[in-house]
Structure formats: structure tokens, C-alpha cells
Amino acid sequence: MSQDDIAESFVGWVGTFSSLSKPVAQLADLTDGIALFEICAEIDRQWFKSIRSADIGDNWVLKLNNLKKLYKLVTRYYEEVLGYPAANLGEPNLSAIAKNEDGHELLKLCHLVLTLAVQCERNQVYIGKIMSLGEDDQRCLMVAIESVLAQLGSADPDTEPDSHDADMDLSQDDDVDPVARLQAELIKSYAEKDELEKSAHDLNVEHKHVQSKYEELLVLNEELKVRMEDLEKSMARADKSGKADFLLRSEIDRLKHDLEKADTRNQDTERANSEHAASIAGLTRQVSEYSSAKEEAARLRDQLQEYKHAAERLAKSEHVIEKYKKKLEESTDLRRQVRLLEEQLAQSQDHSRQIEDEYRRMSQLRPAVDNYRDEYAHLESRHNLTISELRQAMERLRVLEIEH
Incomplete structure (x- = not known):
């Protein structure tokens, strides 16, 4: 090219x-x-x-x-x-x-x-x-x-x-995309199909040429047969009259030899013609097979493309499922944290009540009052902090439940 x-x-x-x-x-x-x-x-x-x-x-x-x-x-x-x-x-x-x-x-x-x-x-x-x-x-x-x-x-x-x-x-x-490999094979089959069609066309032309020569030889053979029959008749007449001529016999022998050669050429041409016809039939069959293979490859290519799109959709769905699983795990962790905070809050409340009881019992002891007051203030601060964390955790849980 x-x-x-x-x-x-x-x-x-x-x-x-x-x-x-x-x-x-x-x-x-x-x-x-x-x-x-x-x-x-x-x-x-x-x-x-x-x-x-x-x-x-x-x-x-x-x-x-x-x-x-x-x-x-x-x-x-x-x-x-x-x-x-x-x-x-x-x-x-x-x-x-x-x-x-x-x-x-x-x-x-x-x-x-x-x-x-x-x-x-x-x-x-x-x-x-x-x-x-x-x-x-x-x-x-x-x-x-x-x-x-x-x-x-x-x-x-x-x-x-x-x-x-x-x-x-x-x-x-093997590393090339299956669609690309299939398309490359399809292009290759197009090229081979064109080569076969060209070969079939060339053989058709040659077949027509051989057929034409064969028909010409048939005509020549018929002419030689007619001439030979005429000469044999002439020789028969000459034999009857006793005037057979040597040159006439030589001409008849030469014509017989030419006729034999023409028959041999006819047989060779007929054999070559049969071989060409068989080759043309084989090439035509191969062209038909390649056409069927081309249609099958095109169908497989479309089917492979559909499978590829389905695989892409499946991958996207798996990604979405994985995302929701992760969110669900986060929600479970938050629920666990809320339960822990509630337990801590209950413990803090119990401890606060114990401190209050102790404070009432020890209120008469003036030297220890200040110490208990400070401890109570500290525990109350922790109690407030725990309540704040609990509210934040419950708010996050509520947001996650709304999202789901």
C-alpha cells in the first residue's frame, strides 16, 4: 500500500x-x-x-x-x-x-x-x-x-x-483488553477474506481463459476430423482407381498426428479446467466461512461489550453496598459509645448521691467541709461534662438514623 x-x-x-x-x-x-x-x-x-x-x-x-x-x-x-x-x-x-x-x-x-x-x-x-x-x-x-x-x-x-x-x-x-483482541482478529479476518476473494477472482479470469482455449481446441479438433475424413475418402477413391499417392498418405498421417496432439492438449486443458474449478469452489467455500466467522465475531464483540457494561454496573453496586456497610458499622460504634456514656452517667449519679450523703454526715465536721465541697464541685463538673458528651453522641446517632 x-x-x-x-x-x-x-x-x-x-x-x-x-x-x-x-x-x-x-x-x-x-x-x-x-x-x-x-x-x-x-x-x-x-x-x-x-x-x-x-x-x-x-x-x-x-x-x-x-x-x-x-x-x-x-x-x-x-x-x-x-x-x-x-x-x-x-x-x-x-x-x-x-x-x-x-x-x-x-x-x-x-x-x-x-x-x-x-x-x-x-x-x-x-x-x-x-x-x-x-x-x-x-x-x-x-x-x-x-x-x-x-x-x-x-x-x-x-x-x-x-x-x-x-x-x-x-x-x-494476553494483557490486551478482550474487546481490542477480538476487534484485531476481526480486522485480520477482513484482510484474509479480501485476499481470498482476490485469489478467487484471479482464478475465475484464468478459468475463463482456459475455457476459451479449450473451446478453440474443440473447434480445431472438429476441423481436423472433417479434413481427415475427406482425405480418407479421397484415398479410398484413389485406392479403388489404383492411383494412391504417397504425398496424400503422408498428409493423412500428418493430420492424424495433429489430431492426436489436439486430443492430448484437450485432455490437459480439460484437466486444468477441472483443477481450476475445484480451486474456485474451495476458495468460494473459504470466503463463505470467513463471512460467517466475521458475523460471529461481530456478535461476540457486541456480547462482550454488554458483559463489560454489566460488570461495570456490578462494580458500582458493590461500591455502594460497601459504603453503606461502612456507615452501618459507624452507627453501631456510636450506639456502643452511647451505652457506655449512659453507664458512666449512672455511675456518676450514684457517686454524686454517695458524696451528698457523706457531705450531710460530715457537715458537722468543719475542718473537712472545704475538702468535701471541692471534691463535690469537681465531681459535678465531670458529671456535666459526661452529660454534654452523651447529648453529642445522641445527636450524632440521630443524624445517622435520619441518613439511613
């Missing part, structure tokens, strides 16, 4: 983002880095801070500054968030992009952003955007993703996979 095909596919993917500050109609609209930065900000707004979004025109210096900042954050995101060795990535020529709108170098940067999207935490969203495009665009983008993943997994940053062998390693990784 050509660079123009990949560029057109990437522009189509960018067009699925509705939050861009300006539309992107061609690859050159991405040279200022603003649209790419806005896509990255949607992927992870905390990591990719805001960037100059005003129209910077043809000021290549401002473009270069934007591109440098974007590339730096993208490579750090690969290393610190995704855990990939960014040193293996081929660095695009940012100056060529800013000054000359170099499409080849710009696509390198675009590939990094695309691969970042399908590897991030919410990768199913951005893989879904790829799935919304045409099958040709999907294949182009998956080849681009595969080239970046090959660089990330290899020490040689210049290694690029063959586009015919790009099978999307995401589908082999």
Missing part, C-alpha cells in the same frame, strides 16, 4: 474525533501539531496539557515548538505510562515537517499517536473508531500500528514488517 493510502486512512481516523478545534481534510492540516495534540489530550488530559490552539499560519518556528513538545510527551508516555522502551522508536524529522510539510516524516509521528491510542487504558474506544472506517482504511492503519509495535519490541528501530504479514500482535498479547 502506498503512503497516500495510509495518509488518507489516518485522516479518516482523525475525522472520527468530534472535539477537534478545526476540521482536518488532508495530512498537511496536521503539520502544526494542534490536532494531534488535541487527540492525545482526549486520550489522557492530565498527561497532555493544553497547547497553543490559535491559528499559527505558516510560522514554522511555532509549528516546530508544538511538534517538539508533542513528541517529547508522546515518548515519555510510552516509557512511563505504557512501559515501552521509547529509545527503539525512529525519531521523525520535526524540522522537515514544520518547514516543508514532509508527509513521510509526519506519518511517522502520526503512527506514534495512533499506536498510543490503541495501547492506552481506554483503547477499546479508539479501536472502535478504527472499526467504523472502511476495510481498506482498517488494513492500512493496522499495518501502521504493527510497524510501531515491531519497533517497540525490537532493538533495531528501522525494522518494519511486511504489510502482507502484519497480523496485529495485539491479538497475541
Whole structure:
């Protein structure tokens, strides 16, 4: 596939983002880095801070500054968030992009952003955007993703996979989201289905060509048979008249030999025709099987998405239940504290009554009166403090009971 095909596919993917500050109609609209930065900000707004979004025109210096900042954050995101060795990535020529709108170098940067999207935490969203495009665009983008993943997994940053062998390693990784893996397998089946359809079409064309040659040979065979019959009749007449000619016999022998050769060619052509017909039938059957597999994969993808939503709802419900359990435990603790305070209050009241009785008995003893008065005041203060704590605890209990 050509660079123009990949560029057109990437522009189509960018067009699925509705939050861009300006539309992107061609690859050159991405040279200022603003649209790419806005896509990255949607992927992870905390990591990719805001960037100059005003129209910077043809000021290549401002473009270069934007591109440098974007590339730096993208490579750090690969290393610190995704855990990939960014040193293996081929660095695009940012100056060529800013000054000359170099499409080849710009696509390198675009590939990094695309691969970042399908590897991030919410990768199913951005893989879904790829799935919304045409099958040709999907294949182009998956080849681009595969080239970046090959660089990330290899020490040689210049290694690029063959586009015919790009099978999307995401589908082999157990850590990838199941939806992403299923979508990658579905895209792969689209590519294989197209290859089979192309092979079937080529075999159909070849079959028609062989069929045409076979029909021509049949016509030639019939003509040779007619000529041979005429010559045999002529030779029979010549034998009767005793004037058989050697040249006539030679011509008949030559025609017999040609007829045998034509029969052999007819048999070979007929055998090749049968083989081609069997190949076409096999390919047609495989195409039908892939179509069924594609429908089944799409159904499984939708079902998996439903299960995922159900799991999210279940997790939220468990969180709410845990929250109410915690509040219930707090309410139980408060009830226990209230009972303890009530017991302390009863003990304090009993002690106060004992002090009062003792005070009345000892009121006649003048030297001890002051001491008992001070102790009584102290106990009364503790009694008031206990009553205050009890009221606060009862108020907190009342608030919790209202909340529940």
C-alpha cells in the first residue's frame, strides 16, 4: 500500500474525533501539531496539557515548538505510562515537517499517536473508531500500528514488517483488553477474506481463459476430423482407381498426428479446467466461512461489550453496598459509645448521691467541709461534662438514623 493510502486512512481516523478545534481534510492540516495534540489530550488530559490552539499560519518556528513538545510527551508516555522502551522508536524529522510539510516524516509521528491510542487504558474506544472506517482504511492503519509495535519490541528501530504479514500482535498479547483482541482478529479476518476473494477472482479470469482455449481446441479438433475424413475418402477413391499417392498418405498421417496432439492438449486443458474449478469452489467455500466467522465475531464483540457494561454496573453496586456497610458499622460504634456514656452517667449519679450523703454526715465536721465541697464541685463538673458528651453522641446517632 502506498503512503497516500495510509495518509488518507489516518485522516479518516482523525475525522472520527468530534472535539477537534478545526476540521482536518488532508495530512498537511496536521503539520502544526494542534490536532494531534488535541487527540492525545482526549486520550489522557492530565498527561497532555493544553497547547497553543490559535491559528499559527505558516510560522514554522511555532509549528516546530508544538511538534517538539508533542513528541517529547508522546515518548515519555510510552516509557512511563505504557512501559515501552521509547529509545527503539525512529525519531521523525520535526524540522522537515514544520518547514516543508514532509508527509513521510509526519506519518511517522502520526503512527506514534495512533499506536498510543490503541495501547492506552481506554483503547477499546479508539479501536472502535478504527472499526467504523472502511476495510481498506482498517488494513492500512493496522499495518501502521504493527510497524510501531515491531519497533517497540525490537532493538533495531528501522525494522518494519511486511504489510502482507502484519497480523496485529495485539491479538497475541494476553494483557490486551478482550474487546481490542477480538476487534484485531476481526480486522485480520477482513484482510484474509479480501485476499481470498482476490485469489478467487484471479482464478475465475484464468478459468475463463482456459475455457476459451479449450473451446478453440474443440473447434480445431472438429476441423481436423472433417479434413481427415475427406482425405480418407479421397484415398479410398484413389485406392479403388489404383492411383494412391504417397504425398496424400503422408498428409493423412500428418493430420492424424495433429489430431492426436489436439486430443492430448484437450485432455490437459480439460484437466486444468477441472483443477481450476475445484480451486474456485474451495476458495468460494473459504470466503463463505470467513463471512460467517466475521458475523460471529461481530456478535461476540457486541456480547462482550454488554458483559463489560454489566460488570461495570456490578462494580458500582458493590461500591455502594460497601459504603453503606461502612456507615452501618459507624452507627453501631456510636450506639456502643452511647451505652457506655449512659453507664458512666449512672455511675456518676450514684457517686454524686454517695458524696451528698457523706457531705450531710460530715457537715458537722468543719475542718473537712472545704475538702468535701471541692471534691463535690469537681465531681459535678465531670458529671456535666459526661452529660454534654452523651447529648453529642445522641445527636450524632440521630443524624445517622435520619441518613439511613
